[in-house]
Amino acid sequence: MILIGIDYTNFETEYIKVLRKSDEKIQIERNENLKSKEIFWLCECKRCGNNFDTCTQNIKKIKSCGCIKKNRLDNKKYIPGYIGTTKSGLKYEVINYQDSIITIKFLNTQYILKTNSATLAGGYIKDPYEPSVCGIGYLGECNTPNRSQEYTLWKGLIERCYNPKRRDYKNYGAKGVTVCDRWKCFANFMEDIKKIDGYDDRKFHNKELDLDKDIKQSNIPINNKVYSLETCQFISKHINRAIVTRKKSPNIKIISQKGDYILKTDCPVNELANKLNIKTQYITRILRGEAKTHNGWTFKYG
Numbered sequence: 001m002i003l004i005g006i007d008y009t010n011f012e013t014e015y016i017k018v019l020r021k022s023d024e025k026i027q028i029e030r031n032e033n034l035k036s037k038e039i040f041w042l043c044e045c046k047r048c049g050n051n052f053d054t055c056t057q058n059i060k061k062i063k064s065c066g067c068i069k070k071n072r073l074d075n076k077k078y079i080p081g082y083i084g085t086t087k088s089g090l091k092y093e094v095i096n097y098q099d100s101i102i103t104i105k106f107l108n109t110q111y112i113l114k115t116n117s118a119t120l121a122g123g124y125i126k127d128p129y130e131p132s133v134c135g136i137g138y139l140g141e142c143n144t145p146n147r148s149q150e151y152t153l154w155k156g157l158i159e160r161c162y163n164p165k166r167r168d169y170k171n172y173g174a175k176g177v178t179v180c181d182r183w184k185c186f187a188n189f190m191e192d193i194k195k196i197d198g199y200d201d202r203k204f205h206n207k208e209l210d211l212d213k214d215i216k217q218s219n220i221p222i223n224n225k226v227y228s229l230e231t232c233q234f235i236s237k238h239i240n241r242a243i244v245t246r247k248k249s250p251n252i253k254i255i256s257q258k259g260d261y262i263l264k265t266d267c268p269v270n271e272l273a274n275k276l277n278i279k280t281q282y283i284t285r286i287l288r289g290e291a292k293t294h295n296g297w298t299f300k301y302g
């Protein structure tokens with residue numbers, strides 16, 4: 001449709017300013033699509049400053065480039081009662097919107113949070129009480145970054161006990177080892193960590209320490225063992241390694257020529273033979289009781 005005699009170039013309405021005819025390319029594309037001879041005009045939205053184009057018959061009718069409608073939709077998201085979803089799929093309800101601060105409540109946990117429209121619109125808002133680790137562990141309210149050493153340690157505990165896909169689950173969760181309720185919250189764990197026996201700030205951050213649950217609970221069956229402030233202690237990594245490896249293969253006591261105790265090891269016989277530069281068969285013979293010593297060395301299980 002061409003309105004003969006009216007040139008809308010530089011035409012202004014209350015809402016839009018018509019700058020000029022849209023360029024040739026747009027006209028051609030639109031004409032092909034619409035199979036009509038409509039002329040399009042390049043306009044400027046007086047509300048938001050956007051440039052857009054529109055056909056002649058709309059020029060006097062439209063009130064914006066479309067930004068009014070969009071705003072109306074956005075505003076709806078902040079009206080109390082609106083149910084939204086975060087990027088990670090958590091549902092929340094808007095409970096208040098005032099002075100551009102939006103108060104929401106997560107439906108799963110009932111946790112209430114104040115935020116702003118930009119954060120909410122991005123969808124990156126998180127519920128600190130939603131169990132994000134193995135469906136068991138949750139962050140709670142703390143400011144420690146997720147990648148901190150403390151977080152890694154805590155996440156490891158939860159996963160060993162509650163993630164069947166982990167390789168070491170068989171030695172923990174599968175045997176009934178658990179994490180106490182308090183420590184299922186990372187914020188609580190952070191509060192307790194320095195109170196755990198054996199904690200040393202420097203050693204911990206130098207990664208010299210392991211958290212041990214076995215020493216304090218040595219008389220407790222494994223299916224009752226628990227990770228908690230009372231039942232754990234920090235021990236140095238090399239001690240822990242000695243304890244861990246001891247479980248794997250039978251111990252061999254190596255007794256020196258003079259008979260004073262030298263070393264207890266879980267080292268396989270062939271490796272031991274290698275280290276001592278003795279043939280394996282000599283060691284096994286002694287272990288079986290077929291010989292007493294070799295070059296003054298004695299070996300016993302236990």
Ligand SMILES: [Zn+2]
Nearest residue numbers: 045048065067
């Ligand atoms: Zn606009």
